[in-house]
Amino acid sequence: MAGIVGVLAFDRIWNVSKFLYYSMIGLQHRGYATSGVVMLNEGMESFINDVSPEDLEFQLDGWAGIGYTGSRRGYPIHNDEVAISVDGVLKDPQGFLRTFTKDREKALEEAKGAFSLVALTREGEVIGYRDETGVRPLSLGGFGFDMGIIASEPVAMNVIGGDFRREILPGEMVTISGLNVKSVILKEPKKAYCSIEYVYQARIDSFVNEGNVYETRVRIGEQLADEKPIYADTVIGVPETALPFAVGYSRKLGIPLDLGFTRTGSPIRTMLASDSFLKIVGVQLKLNPIKGAVFGKRVVLIDDSMVTGTTLKNTIMSLRRLGAKEVHVLIGSPKLVSSCPYGIEVPEDKELIAANLSEDDIAKVLGADSIHWLSLEGLQKAISRSTLCTGCMTKSYPKVI
Numbered sequence: 001m002a003g004i005v006g007v008l009a010f011d012r013i014w015n016v017s018k019f020l021y022y023s024m025i026g027l028q029h030r031g032y033a034t035s036g037v038v039m040l041n042e043g044m045e046s047f048i049n050d051v052s053p054e055d056l057e058f059q060l061d062g063w064a065g066i067g068y069t070g071s072r073r074g075y076p077i078h079n080d081e082v083a084i085s086v087d088g089v090l091k092d093p094q095g096f097l098r099t100f101t102k103d104r105e106k107a108l109e110e111a112k113g114a115f116s117l118v119a120l121t122r123e124g125e126v127i128g129y130r131d132e133t134g135v136r137p138l139s140l141g142g143f144g145f146d147m148g149i150i151a152s153e154p155v156a157m158n159v160i161g162g163d164f165r166r167e168i169l170p171g172e173m174v175t176i177s178g179l180n181v182k183s184v185i186l187k188e189p190k191k192a193y194c195s196i197e198y199v200y201q202a203r204i205d206s207f208v209n210e211g212n213v214y215e216t217r218v219r220i221g222e223q224l225a226d227e228k229p230i231y232a233d234t235v236i237g238v239p240e241t242a243l244p245f246a247v248g249y250s251r252k253l254g255i256p257l258d259l260g261f262t263r264t265g266s267p268i269r270t271m272l273a274s275d276s277f278l279k280i281v282g283v284q285l286k287l288n289p290i291k292g293a294v295f296g297k298r299v300v301l302i303d304d305s306m307v308t309g310t311t312l313k314n315t316i317m318s319l320r321r322l323g324a325k326e327v328h329v330l331i332g333s334p335k336l337v338s339s340c341p342y343g344i345e346v347p348e349d350k351e352l353i354a355a356n357l358s359e360d361d362i363a364k365v366l367g368a369d370s371i372h373w374l375s376l377e378g379l380q381k382a383i384s385r386s387t388l389c390t391g392c393m394t395k396s397y398p399k400v401i
C-alpha cells in the first residue's frame, strides 16, 4: 500500500518541494518503508528515490513534482519524459511507463491491475488516474489559485492548507496543466471500493470512496453495540483508528468512554513490522496504557482488525497488568481470512489467526474474556454501500486483474 501525491504550481516561480514534503508526511499512515520524489524544474532532473520524506525537506527545487511513500522500492519510476507513482497493483510497470510515454490514454486503457496512479510529464502536467474499480482512492484538490494537487487522500491537501475538491472517479483520468484541469472518463466504472480503507487504512479525518471515514467508523462502533452489547464499566479504543468505534459503541450503550492509551514516540504500524521483536517493541513504544482508565474495571477493548494477534495479545497483557478486571475484545472488521491481491499488505492465510483458530481458542491465546468480530452485513450497513471489495474477509474477489 502507498500514499501517492502530485503537486503542480500554475506559475513557475513557485518551489513546490515543501508542499510535496508535507503532503507525503500526511500520507505516511499508508506506508512509509520507502519513499521518493521526482521534481520538474529546468530538466526534470531531481530524481530522488529510496529516502525518507524527512530527508527530502527543503533539498529540492521545482514548480511541479510527484511523491511516493509506501512499501515498494524504486517509486516513482521514471524515464526522461515521464515519472509515475502507483498505489495498488499495476502489472509490468516498466512496460506501462514505455507505452504511457508515447500514448497515455492507450496505456491506461490497456493497463492491467487494480491501482491509482499519479504521473508527472516533462511538458508540465500532473496526471491522476483511478482504475475502473476505484479499489484504491484518489482525490483532486488545490491550493487557492496557485496549485493543483492530486493525492491518495484529501488529508495530503489539508495538511498544507489546501482544499479538497472531489474524488477522482473510477475510470477517470484528470490532467492538471497550466491553469487547466481536464477530465476524461476512460473506462466504465465497475466500483469495488476497498472496505479496509474505511476500517483502518484511510486516516481518521479523511474522506475516501464516497464516505466520511470518521462517521463511518462511529457507525461501525454502533453496529458492534447492536451485535454484541456488553455492559462493561468502560469502553476504550486502540488509537488512532479504533477510537471512533469506541465513540459509537459508548454512545449506543451508554457506557463511559475512556482514553485507554497514550502514545509514546511516533506511530509504528506494527502489522507491517517484519519480525516479532519489532511487533512487541512497536506496540510498547506506540501505546502506553493508562492505569486510571482501566484499574478495577470490566473493559471493552475495541481494535480495528486482527492479523496475527501479537499486537492485541500484548495490549491485553498490559491492561491486565494495570488491574483491568475483565477484558472483552471487539474487532471493527469481519475476520481477515485471506490475503489482498490489490496492494494492501495482509499477510498470507497461514499467518492470519482468524483463518486458523476458533473464536474460543483465539480468546484463550490473547488472554481475553471474550471476543467478537463485526459481521459482514454489519460492515456493509455501516459503510452504507454494496459496491465493495471484501475479498480478504470472504475470499470472494472482484475480477479486476
Ligand code: SF4
Pocket (backbone or CB within 6 Å): 135, 193, 194, 195, 196, 197, 339, 340, 341, 342, 343, 344, 346, 389, 390, 391, 392, 393
Ligand atoms: S482484498 Fe481486502 S484489503 Fe484488498 S482491496 Fe479487497 S477489501 Fe481491500
